[in-house]
Amino acid sequence: MTTLSPPTQVRPSAATEYNPKADSRAAKRTRSIVFHALSLALIAVVLYPALWMVSSAFKPSSEIIGNSSIWSSNFSLDNFVTAMGGIGGVSTAQFFANSVVLALGSVIGTVLSATVSAYAFARIKFPGRSIFFGMMIATLLLPFHVVIIPQYIIFQQLGLVDTYIPLLIGKFLAADAFFVFLMVQFMRNLPRELDEAAIIDGAGHARIFCSIMLPLMKPALISSSIFAFIWSWNDFLGPLLYLNSPEKYPLPLALRLFVDQTQSSDYGAMIAMSVLALLPVLVFFLIFQRYIVEGVSTQGLKG
Amino acid sequence: MTQTLTRHRGTAAAPPARAPRRRGADTRAGYTFLLPWLLGFILLTVGPMLSSLYLSFTNYNLFEAPKWIGLDNYTSLFQDERFLQSVGVTLGYVVFGTPLKLAAALAVALLLNNATRGQGFYRSAFYAPSLIGASVSIAIVWKAMFGDQGPVDQGLSFFGINLGGWVGNPSMTMPMMILLTVWQFGAPMVIFLAGLKQIPQELYEAASVDGAGRFRKFVNITFPMLSPVVFFNLLLETIHAFQIFASAYIISNGEGGPAGSTLFYTLYLYLRGFSDFRMGYASAMAWLLVIVVGVITLIFFRTSKSWVHYSGDSK
Numbered sequence: 180m181t182t183l184s185p186p187t188q189v190r191p192s193a194a195t196e197y198n199p200k201a202d203s204r205a206a207k208r209t210r211s212i213v214f215h216a217l218s219l220a221l222i223a224v225v226l227y228p229a230l231w232m233v234s235s236a237f238k239p240s241s242e243i244i245g246n247s248s249i250w251s252s253n254f255s256l257d258n259f260v261t262a263m264g265g266i267g268g269v270s271t272a273q274f275f276a277n278s279v280v281l282a283l284g285s286v287i288g289t290v291l292s293a294t295v296s297a298y299a300f301a302r303i304k305f306p307g308r309s310i311f312f313g314m315m316i317a318t319l320l321l322p323f324h325v326v327i328i329p330q331y332i333i334f335q336q337l338g339l340v341d342t343y344i345p346l347l348i349g350k351f352l353a354a355d356a357f358f359v360f361l362m363v364q365f366m367r368n369l370p371r372e373l374d375e376a377a378i379i380d381g382a383g384h385a386r387i388f389c390s391i392m393l394p395l396m397k398p399a400l401i402s403s404s405i406f407a408f409i410w411s412w413n414d415f416l417g418p419l420l421y422l423n424s425p426e427k428y429p430l431p432l433a434l435r436l437f438v439d440q441t442q443s444s445d446y447g448a449m450i451a452m453s454v455l456a457l458l459p460v461l462v463f464f465l466i467f468q469r470y471i472v473e474g475v476s477t478q479g480l481k482g
Numbered sequence: 483m484t485q486t487l488t489r490h491r492g493t494a495a496a497p498p499a500r501a502p503r504r505r506g507a508d509t510r511a512g513y514t515f516l517l518p519w520l521l522g523f524i525l526l527t528v529g530p531m532l533s534s535l536y537l538s539f540t541n542y543n544l545f546e547a548p549k550w551i552g553l554d555n556y557t558s559l560f561q562d563e564r565f566l567q568s569v570g571v572t573l574g575y576v577v578f579g580t581p582l583k584l585a586a587a588l589a590v591a592l593l594l595n596n597a598t599r600g601q602g603f604y605r606s607a608f609y610a611p612s613l614i615g616a617s618v619s620i621a622i623v624w625k626a627m628f629g630d631q632g633p634v635d636q637g638l639s640f641f642g643i644n645l646g647g648w649v650g651n652p653s654m655t656m657p658m659m660i661l662l663t664v665w666q667f668g669a670p671m672v673i674f675l676a677g678l679k680q681i682p683q684e685l686y687e688a689a690s691v692d693g694a695g696r697f698r699k700f701v702n703i704t705f706p707m708l709s710p711v712v713f714f715n716l717l718l719e720t721i722h723a724f725q726i727f728a729s730a731y732i733i734s735n736g737e738g739g740p741a742g743s744t745l746f747y748t749l750y751l752y753l754r755g756f757s758d759f760r761m762g763y764a765s766a767m768a769w770l771l772v773i774v775v776g777v778i779t780l781i782f783f784r785t786s787k788s789w790v791h792y793s794g795d796s797k
Binding site: 210211214215217218221222225226228229231232235243244291292295296298299300303304305306308311314315318320321322323324325326327328329330331332333335348349351352353354359383384385388409413415416419420430431434435438439446449450453454456457460461464468469471472475476477 | 507511512518520521522525529534544593598600602607608611616619624626627629632633665673727728731732735751755764765768769771772
């Protein structure tokens with residue numbers, strides 16, 4: 180504090196006293212250390228369940244309960260071997276394949292339908308647009324439980340229960356307004372001059388959409404794909420309602436079956452299977468975390 | 483904007499008839515592009531909503547034709563003890579879980595906003611649980627963690643707190659479910675953090691000049707400037723909390739136990755509709771949920787005028 184005023188000019192040679200910011204720099208350093216220590220401690224608490232899950236998957240069942248530590252000297256792959264064996268005569272690889280089919284179908288359907296619909300909302304002027312846009316926003320807030328019973332009745336009468344069609348058709352019809360909204364927000368931030376120039380050059384909306392919008396939409400397309408994939412991967416209620424045969428089950432339903440049949444006796448295998456079921460999500464997250472987190476923050480801000 | 487611009491340029495080059503033609507083409511193109519959403523909206527949302535409204539006034543079990551019974555479903559709901567219990571469970575979860583989750587989100591966002599480096603890493607690490615928290619896998623893990631002799635029980639015993647397993651104890655399942663939702667504070671946190679970044683730094687500098695302390699700055703600058711984001715998070719998280727299903731289903735083996743303490747609204751709706759095949763009754767429950775969520779949304783918007791501050795700039 181004392182070094183703050185005149186001395187700085189009087190004694191420029193003394194390095195420690197010369198710098199008027201030395202004091203605040205030290206304070207900054209302490210603040211930074213406190214900040215990182217606090218954040219890391221919090222992260223340790225928040226990520227404990229995930230760490231415990233991963234470590235338990237490698238422990239013998241007898242060590243999982245009655246033991247809160249992450250470490251064990253008996254780590255082995257036994258649980259994964261049991262988990263890969265599957266359940267109800269269906270292999271876990273089959274469940275995986277089912278989940279992949281559903282998730283890829285969801286990604287394709289969602290991205291296609293949401294971009295096309297969002298282009299109409301964001302870039303074309305037509306009567307009724309603002310009314311429909313309002314309705315689209317309203318469906319964002321609508322509890323979807325109000326439609327599951329009639330939807331089930333319809334699909335049941337069409338003989339489509341126990342197929343993937345009821346689970347995928349909504350994705351191809353942009354039923355999840357979140358994605359449409361995300362794309363609309365993204366498109367609105369793209370410069371309009373591009374469309375205007377293209378219109379003058381005689382391009383129609385199809386051309387503008389394909390040649391101008393789509394290439395610029397890449398970040399939104401990627402984050403939508405990731406969310407569509409992860410949500411489909413984790414979806415439980417949809418498959419629970421529509422799928423009856425175990426050989427068609429995706430992982431979440433297989434997990435439930437596994438829990439039902441082992442009745443908590445083999446914790447190790449149960450948790451190993453949970454880890455396997457989350458693995459693709461975790462890998463996606465590690466690779467695409469930027470897109471995911473950015474997607475979430477922009478979605479919220481422009482609300 | 484596009485409209486006026488193109489029309490203006492159009493008149494210079496082409497005959498005046500061009501503007502209306504362009505508008506007609508736009509209308510056609512608009513509805514063509516909107517088609518997937520429009521079909522989905524009519525076939526998968528509006529249609530089913532109307533038919534579930536109709537079904538809610540009937541007795542329907544999927545196998546015989548629906549029988550009109552007027553308001554019977556609605557009146558018997560309020561004499562159904564399991565229904566009333568599910569309302570209580572869900573309200574408790576929404577009323578305690580959502581504010582706690584948002585408080586955690588805001589606190590961590592304020593902490594991370596101080597970061598000079600490493601913010602990206604922390605933000606992602608805190609966000610991770612939001613991505614997996616509602617999954618079946620985490621529900622299984624949660625059940626194991628909060629079971630008798632599980633790590634939570636063990637950890638608390640270390641401090642001399644002996645609660646036993648939370649999963650089997652009707653008075654501890656709610657705190658357990660609330661912890662599960664608070665654990666997923668990352669998604670609203672990321673949104674808060676983005677909101678904090680938009681607050682102009684000059685405001686804080688001006689406040690410092692005026693001698694405002696940390697607390698004053700939070701109350702007079704941070705919170706008002708952040709209030710639209712708080713409002714957005716509060717609304718979405720509340721609506722979301724009403725719809726919790728998978729975790730409750732897995733943790734209670736699809737029964738809502740012990741002693742109905744995890745019988746969430748949507749779980750009871752599912753059991754009524756798809757185990758008992760009382761689809762009219764379940765439809766009445768679904769419509770009641772829509773009405774409640776609608777009323778809550780309305781109340782939020784009405785009261786927001788008194789505490790949500792929208793600054794003049796449009797962006």
